[in-house]
Amino acid sequence: MMRRKRFWQTRILMGICTVVIWSLLSGCALNLEDFQAQGDNGSSPVSSSSGNKLRVIFLDVGQGASQLLISPSGRTMLVDAGNNNMEQQMLDYLRQFGVDRIDIMVGTHPDADHIGGLDAVIDHHEIGAIYMPKIQSNTKTFESLLQSIRSKGLKVKSAQSGLRLDWDDEVKVEMLAPVEVSDDSNNMSAVLKVSYGGTSFLLTGDAERESEKAMMASGKDLRADVLLVGHHGSKSSTSLSFLQQVSPKFAVIQVGDNSYGHPKQEILNRLNKNGVQVYRNDLQGTIEIASDGQNYEITTER
Template sequence: MKKCRSIFKFQLRMFVSILAVVLMLSGCALELELGSPADTSSGSRQNEGRLRVIFLDVGQGASQLLISPSGKTMLIDAGNNDREQAMLDYLKEYGVNRLDIVIGTHPDADHIGGLDRVIDHVDIGEIYMPKIQANTKTFESLLLSIKNKGLKVKTAKAGLVLEWDEDVQVTMVAPVQTYDDKNNMSAVVKVVYGNTSYLLTGDAERQSEKDMIESGADLQADVMLIGHHGSKSSTTLSFLKKVAPQYGVIQVGENNYGHPTSTVLDRLSKQGIEVYRNDLHGTVEIASDGHTYRITTER
């Protein structure tokens, strides 16, 4: 009897020891998942069957890096001129030496400012931009880099289906029409992977939002890039209800514009949307396995 008890106690101690090790290892895995983007880069080369949508922290600007389950890459915007080196550093950090698709949503400097350096230093597949120009050195510099690389710009407009990854559907839902306003000319991209979806809105404002709704396009998305850095000129209630996101990301940094506005923040809160911001959370990654999301923040 005593021998049986001794064996039982030994087995119990072994079980507790093994359980402690398992919990410790689980804690490490969780810590890595919630850590900085660099923490997951080594294991992401195969991407674990995930679509990674990374909202890069470029201060008061916007840039999204997408890496498909098969390793295809897409860059939407590249922050302001002062973020050129930061963009190259990000691409290196994520192991990107080729961009299969580049999209410049519209000619504002805080969206295309870093694209010229990216194009100069990285192998580029296709590039899309809306049919609107700007009389700025930033825009001219981008056009020169495109020309020097021997690239031909394809027109970004509603209705385009982009060939990217066979398991991921990428469509443009705006601009629906031609506008004088650069923000409303923003290319808006919807990305669908399995049962999960993202809507990346650039700086599209209320007129473009209204036209997207009236176009009949399927705008519903689980993850939404909140338009124009949280400006009250975008993210109207009717558009927000049409998209009905679960998560919202605001690409914003220190600024004098009052972005994001309390109006938009209140609207998002009332709709029960979980909000992530670059100025508060650093780079935000929302990865999907086609069914669920894994959210990683830098801080």
């Protein structure tokens, strides 16, 4: 009788274990399914971990621009933050990517579609260094940014050509523009070249032909594998001579619904003729390009 009782106890325990194991496996399957959303190349979504890589994330902020950079050691840089209506979206993005401190912040120039969300980021996060060019704007957006900077007791460093930003020991960050002083805010855009191993990114803000010409004349090495297309694909930027000197493999256009006709077909044709693979926020959502120093992994939101 005792042996039979033990037999049934054993059978019951085995049954319980089987149910538990299948429940765990089912849960894992659901979790994997949740996290295996596909990008355009079938790889993992932009929120996935890229290990010890340089991650450059072109955030989808509509008709505006914002790039979040995460270094191999986990240091962060935020270049621009979209328009005023993107403040909450920017905070959500930073939360999504696990960012609670911005080590370096760059406001490329005072146009609202680039600096509109920076004040909210400053208000809600610890900030290291801030770089902005020496040009002002008589707008509430610009004043709101300055107020947030003052409230945190921060000091703005001047964005100009020739600076080497102290960010990560493994990553070289150079500021290539503005080279010359201009009364045009677009041509005062801070332009960054970010190099990691044998890979490189050129982030151009709204720099137009005047700034592109000055950069080419400066003698700086403009070559980069990834180009952020200037001024959302406007025909005032990405001149043929500049594009050929940069000689990118990939280009990202930060653009949303707009009445300007961005990106211009002339620019798209120029990129295509020069063999550049183009990614666009309006078509593919947030775009992440991760580098291990030799190769790139490109993932898109859709």
